[in-house]
Amino acid sequence: MKIKLNVWRQSGPKDSGGLKSYDIEVTEHMSFLEMFDVLNEQLLKNPSKHPEGPVAFDHDCREGICGMCSMVIDGVPHGPNKATTTCQLHMRSYKDGDEITVEPFRAKAFPVLRDLVVDRNSFDRIQQAGGYISVRTGAAPDANAIAIGKADADDAFDYAACIGCGACVAACPNASAMLFVGAKVSHLAKVPQGQVERNERVLRMVDTMDGEGFGGCTNHGECEASCPKAISLDAIAMLNSELARAAISSAK
Amino acid sequence: MKLDSKVPSGPIEKRWEKHKFDMKLVNPANKRKFKILVVGSGLAGGSAAATLAELGYDVHCFCVQDSPRRAHSIAAQGGINAAKNYQNDGDSVYRLFYDTVKGGDFRSRESNVYRLAQVSVNIIDQCVAQGVPFAREYGGLLANRSFGGAQVSRTFYARGQTGQQLLLGAYSGLNRMIDEGKVKMHTRTEMLDIVLVDGHARGIITRDLVTGDIKRWAADAVVLASGGYGNVFYLSTNAKNSNVTAAFRAYKRGAGFANPCFTQIHPTCIPVSGGFQSKLTLMSESLRNDGRVWVPRDKARATDPPRTIPEEERYYYLEERYPSFGNLVPRDVASRAAKKVCDDGYGVAMHEVDGQRNAVYLDFSAAIERDGRDAIADRYGNLFEMYERITGESPYETPMRIYPAVHYTMGGLWVDYNLMSNLPGLHVLGEANFSDHGANRLGASALMQGLADGYFVIPYTIGNYLATEHxxxxxxxxxxxxxxxxxxxxxxxxxxxxxxxxxxxxxHRELGKIMWDYCGMARTAEGLNKALELIPALRERFWKEATVPGNADELNPWLEYAGRVADFMEYAEMMVRDALERDESCGGHFREEHQSEEGEAVRRDDEYAHASVWEYQGEGEKPKLHKEPMKFEYVKLTTRSYK
Known part of the structure; x- marks a missing residue:
């Protein structure tokens, strides 16, 4: 089938960038990223017609778990299918003659490096600000020494399923990272091992999140809708409650 | 090249204990004076960087991804083995050791494997303490499941994303050390060479993948944890950025490369659907706990809807051929069996590739009937969804179609008991080394080895190097x-x-095709010799006809990729050479010349009970072969049988 692609082209962080159109022939079995492989092959084979060269895009595992792929497809991070990363989106979701516009994740805290590639190190820095349990290798008690109820363990897992892709930020009109931070904070707040550092953790992570230039949450819910791992908005409610709890207890 | 395995003497269960005592220590106050470079941030590299920093070393960690959390360990689905015996089903350190040596078809080093089994129990403790959300039972205690090659339930898991949860654990440890200023993390940075001074590994050269800056890093020791070389086949379950470059460049500087022909073909992957395909997706081996593998007995019915084929016309070939292990035979055995039925014309793939329908059914209907749809969804829900997203078919309604694909590489840089290569100061961990899995890795053992090396082995052994040889x-x-x-x-x-x-x-695609056709699931001397002609010819064409756009001083993914493919094209030749030299069948290495009447692998222990270690001899020269004999004092050399 024939697809018209409008792709964001930007040669580097200082270039202002813009959309460029390409016509491309694909099959329904291809993944969305395989379509970009085919496009890049076309661009590489004909450098005189395409002096802008192939399209840079981030990708790695191509099975929906590494969180590296990061396209905004027709205005939606990771495209139209629910709970699906760009790499797992297949062309059978489109039809012959469709026009698709592809842009990078956009946020002040995710500067564009080239074409569709953005810098998401701000997410790492948030997690470095206490997003862990301080346990030294070798100091752990037997794994079955603490029983954790299945319901709590399952909840913790649901939050821990976050792949850190940043779609929540790209989807949010405020470029808020609260779904991401909420998932990280809630995962550790749900397990007994995470209790000791619970207050300090949320205070520091939120402080870092604000410092990186992410916006606040105004309950649009776009983040949940575009999250490839279907992390629930409950994570944000939990983050707010954890923050309030920590603020009160540290004020005492 | 001197290959001294440095395996301690004495009874096997005391060796690691004794060795830990015999090794020299570095004074706590002196540790901060030693700089250690860790290349790779997956389970092995991430856990090593975090733990070495906790001990007080000055650690720098490098990864090619934009975050250490994206290393390919993240994609592991099924689980991690540990000899906890929480199920009271007869597991022990000795049994895990025994299963791993046997599963590896007697080509691994007994002492290393025993240590791996010993520290496996500490890994689970460590991960739980970090907050890793392993599956639990209603009573709140940890749940287990079975995996191929074992008759006990010793696999810990976190739904179908155990790798991500364990890596997030190691990553949190790493973050804690970055937060304390003890690890400096360098993302989007690729190691392009290793630097030797007086024969010791004393640093690396890197390229910043964003700016293109080439930089020198001097240090006191180097730790390589850069993963495996499965992408030499182009199509594999590896991430697109996984590559052999760091390990191969260490080899070119004199590090021995052991058993490159030992590659693992995973039996349960989604079949190839077309020439555009960029990668293959694995479906966790844990599915074989509840899924039954079959093909129609009647070839003519290969394309009929599977539900229309009555029970008595289904050929459950694994259950029939291997009654005691059934669908849970090890990966190499399951893969070859699938290849055989497809080669014989029973394949059920939707698409023909090269005139064959390469797929078999993995059927959950019996399990759904027995345990209910909800129970199956709880165990495999996310895997079923993943399958449906890719293929458009729901495994709740119709059997999965699966076929083997390249998944893991057992070969790697040669290391001694201290995980140090023959180049003093160069340590190699995880999939990048060769020592623990022999000729075939059992399921749920890769995560175990990566974390064992990083958390519990290298922190001890690197100190001995720094205190004695540095x-x-x-x-x-x-x-x-x-x-x-x-x-x-x-x-x-x-x-x-x-x-x-x-x-x-x-x-890269052409190289992959050569490797799959001649150095894949079944190999012959004739085919391998043919590959030895095709690879250099392809390489020559590459250097004449390839195109690499852009500049050196910018983000240039095509330049990065070209460098990695160039290395794969040289590496492939060594791999084929190794496969040709190893004139026996063992584990994942199946030479058609050496099989039993029933088509099982036939080892030749008298001549090949060794690791083949290749030494670089210069551009265009044939590498030199060295051998480290593998001695089996505890697990007797026997023919592997899963019948």
Missing amino acids: AGPVTESHPAFEAAESEVRTKTQKLLALSGTTPVDQF
């Missing part, structure tokens, strides 16, 4: 760094000068 300070201005940097720059320019019309991708 030879004083070196700086980046040493002529060896100058020379290595200039070589890296020359290589980069050579790649950028490629101005043909063929994208590098195409050469």
